Amino acid sequence: MSARIDHAVTSGTFSLDGETFDVDNNVWVVGDDTECVVIDAPHDVGVITELVGERAVKAIVCTHAHDDHVRHARALGDAMGAPVWLHPDDLVVWRLTHDVEPDGELADGQVIEVAGTTLTVLHAPGHSPGSVCLYAPELGVVFTGDTLFEGGPGATGRSYSSWDVILRSIDHVLFALPDETVVKTGHGADTTIAAERATVPGPGSPRPE
Known part of the structure; x- marks a missing residue:
């Protein structure tokens, strides 16, 4: 059985710097009928466990540590008997x-094997210090968390984020991937590397007001 990508959307809140917002988050599960990896743990353990089904979960991989992505990571890991992995810069x-x-811990260049395919960890700081993306070349996709969306970079207006750093990450890390790579984001619709080359300003560009 070849690896596939399963998807669900969960709804909840994101809180940081004394403010709280309603958000919808993507949940991505990569695997086959036997085993899988869960990318992020937002909002609703029940939705995620239903998406996983009876499969063995090798790991819950956190793209970053904002609460809308990790609030239920410990509960999900306990429910599934799976370890929770995070880049140490996001502790x-x-x-x-x-x-x-x-x-x-996740490390840049680390390769996660699941269901006969691989996910390569790409450290891409900026949205947060330890933000990572997960590149699956055999599937032709990259899971970008909140680093890159349809329409441009992730938010950098809050604590532990940096506009200049996220632009460098996108330019040096994500734009090194093939143009046809499908970008699967932490929130919202898919896009492609080619499409986002036209939306992301180059490193050193001023942050929009």
Whole structure:
């Protein structure tokens, strides 16, 4: 059975810097009928467990540690008997939500094998210090979390974020991928690397007002 991508949308809130917003988050599951990897753990453990079904979960991989992506990571990991992995540069953000540390660390270039395919971890800071993207070349996709969306970069107006850094990450990391790569985001619709080349300003560009 070849690897496939399963998808659901969950609704909840995002809180940071004393403000709270309603948000819809994508949940991505990569695997086959036997095993899978869950990308992020937003809002609703029940929706995610239903999406996973009876499969063995190798890991819950966090693209970053904003609370709308990790609030239920520990509960999901416990329910599925799966480790929770996060880039260590995002521990400062993780600790705003959790008192217990993740189970393992993600590193740039790390390869996660699941269901006969691979996900390569790409450290892409800017939206947060430890933001990562997950590139699956055999599937022709990259999971970008909140680093790149249809229409441009992720938000950088809050604590632990940087406009200049996210532009460098997109230019040096994501725009090194093939143009036809499908971008699967943390919120909203898919796009492609080619489409977003026209929307993202180059490194050093001033942040829009």
